[in-house]
Amino acid sequence: MANPYATYQTNSVTTALPQDLTLMLYEGLIKFAMLSKRSIEQGLIEQKNTNIQKAQAIILELQLTLNQSIALSKDLNNLYDYMQGRLIDANVKNDVVAIDEVIGFAEEFRETWKEAMKLARQR
Secondary structure, X not given: OOOHHHHHHHHHHHOOOHHXXXXXHHHHHHHHHHHHHHHHXXXXXXXXXXXXXXXXXXXXXXXXXXXXXXXXXXXXXXXXXXHHXXXXXXXXXXXXXXXXXXXXXXXXXXXXXXXXXXXHHHO
């Protein structure tokens, strides 16, 4: 018998609207960045690496979903590249400041995305 929570998670992703998926990506990025920071603080190097790689995969997915015909996409792509670099720094140097910077960007993106979704619903 399948794990009910895993089934719920799979269903929530497969039935979500594209704008909801983007929000889920930002939430996941924040989650894995925070977990990697905690792992550094606790000296859990393998867990740090795993969580940073998950955060990097999410950023890559965000980059792949950018609509390149929109001018803002180039700027967002550059910010995502910067965040990827900061995560590499964090992984190599165990740098929690770099992770905090990525978390800050991700939280700002998440809040901006929530506001954009709210405005789109009002139309």
